[in-house]
Amino acid sequence: MANYAMALEYQNCIDCRACEVACKDENGVMIGADKQRIWVGVVEGGKTLADMFVNFYPSQCNHCVDAPCVTVCPTGASHFVEGGIVKVDYDMCIICKGCMEACPYEARFVDETRHAVDKCTFCDGRIQEFGTTACSATCPTKVRTFGDIEDENSDIRKRLEGREFFVLKENEDTMPKLFYLAPEDENVRKRTLGEGIKLHTWDEFSKKYEAETAKRREEWKEA
């Protein structure tokens, strides 16, 4: 069974937000600036012209292996499906917003058209047909690489095996599946990444990742 994840070459991002538009179009996401399943985050830093920088980093639900939103949901509306994708069953959601409180990534929002909490689904349905998500397909600078992380021949696996990466809010122990590829230039790394960010290699990271995946794999339901 596939286990979907995404690697992000975020330094390629030009903040065009074509991914946001593609996501809304593909998934019928509610209209409104704050109603996004995916977004481009902006972080500015530096104090002088010599060290100022801007990081654009596309983000979305991290489809955590140990997803706290699934744990706290009182009705089972938030659940895992095949591929380790975290989804919301709109017909079961009471909008208690517990999942929004539990999510470290602010990935969820209330969709008033569905009367439920909504979030990224990794384009579940589309990926079976076209092999990738709408945001990945539309990105002009190829920031996102989507695929089965357990397939040794997949593009995502090859990217992660060839580069150091980090995940967001690692200290929360949710085992997120959005892997940000670290800048290859040492100076850029030092200047633009926070001190708390740990860099990993796939060899070292995969052991913990596989162990955590095994713990919750039995919860994955058929889509």
Add this chain to the structure above:
Amino acid sequence: MERGVKECCGLNFKSVSFKELFLNKTMLFAYLLLAVGVVGWFQLYGLRFGHEFVNTHDLVEAGGAHATAMAEALKEQIFNMHHIEEVPRQEPWGIFVAQYTYLLYGGSALIFLVALAELLGLEISHKASAALMTLGISLALGGMASIASDWGNPINIYWMILNPQPQSGMWMMLPLYSIYIPFTFIEIYFLMTNKRELAKKLALPLVVVGLGIDLAEFYIQGILFQLNEPRHLWSDFSGLWIYFLLTGALSGIGFALIYAGLALKNKEWYSELVAVLRKAGIVAIILVALYETISGLAGLKEAPFSTMFYGYVIVGLVLPLVLFFAKQDFLAGILIAIGTFSARELFVYGGNAEPMTNRFGMGPEAFSTYNVAEIEKIVYESPHTMEVLVIIGCLGLGIAIFKLLDTLLDVSNQPH
């Protein structure tokens, strides 16, 4: 048996007219609060179900058939969403949850204190226990109305029964309150029943089980908040349930002092009851202050949290302590009730204040605002007027429930 009293199932029901039951001063006050709440609930319903919201698929499917409505909806969503949306994703829980924790924990802790007093055999508690327990459960029900208002689509709640999620703190509320509420009414029943022999036999087991259920309630409430791992104000303190119990006890004492000052002043045992409440209040204030000092839970000092923090400390702790020593107990009760609400606001809003701003490891970020200049380190959005109206209505509901029970069962005048 008194005239105008009918016995049923071991309880004395007062025979009262419609006017006495529904048109007394307390009920009129409760109606006023409820009327305010109804305005809020109406607005809440309108916001959730009365707006035209659209997604991209709606646009495609509409194909011009509802062009005007579509244009209006688009305009509203694109240009005014920040002002009309109910829940910002950075701050999902707000004043409804603050009111829920305030009334429910305050009411439950009052029930806990009464049960504890019964266990310790305090003479005065026998006289007031039925009334105070009824007050506690009425306010707890008002708190539940607040959380029910918070849920955007409560019609799906039946899934909590069909699809149990025992790992979820929020799901645990279902079995908990399915037991807690009926059990509390059973406790009240045995405090008031004419079946004295049976009541005496069951008194101790009932009180002990009641205390156990109360403690379980606070423990589960602690888990509910602590499961929210990224909200470090909530998740980093292992003894959160103790905090809820202590602050809830303080709120409960405040409620009891207000109630006693308004309804029990003509009782010969009023001074004795207030003296006990005063002592309990002083102990509760000291324990809460100690907890806050050790845990540093209320450590948010930036505006607007500084107002809530000092409102809590000065109005809820310091001034009542001074007033207790000056024997101004009614005023102390009012200040405790106000100050502990501020504590609940601080706790709920404070938990949402800072968790999300450092996602990329390099300080505050722009997210959804599309404007880097609008980045704020502290996430806080003051409650909408609609929300304030609703929580006033919830308080009115609690008062109305209590007054109806008091009028019918005369809980304030139970002979013991």
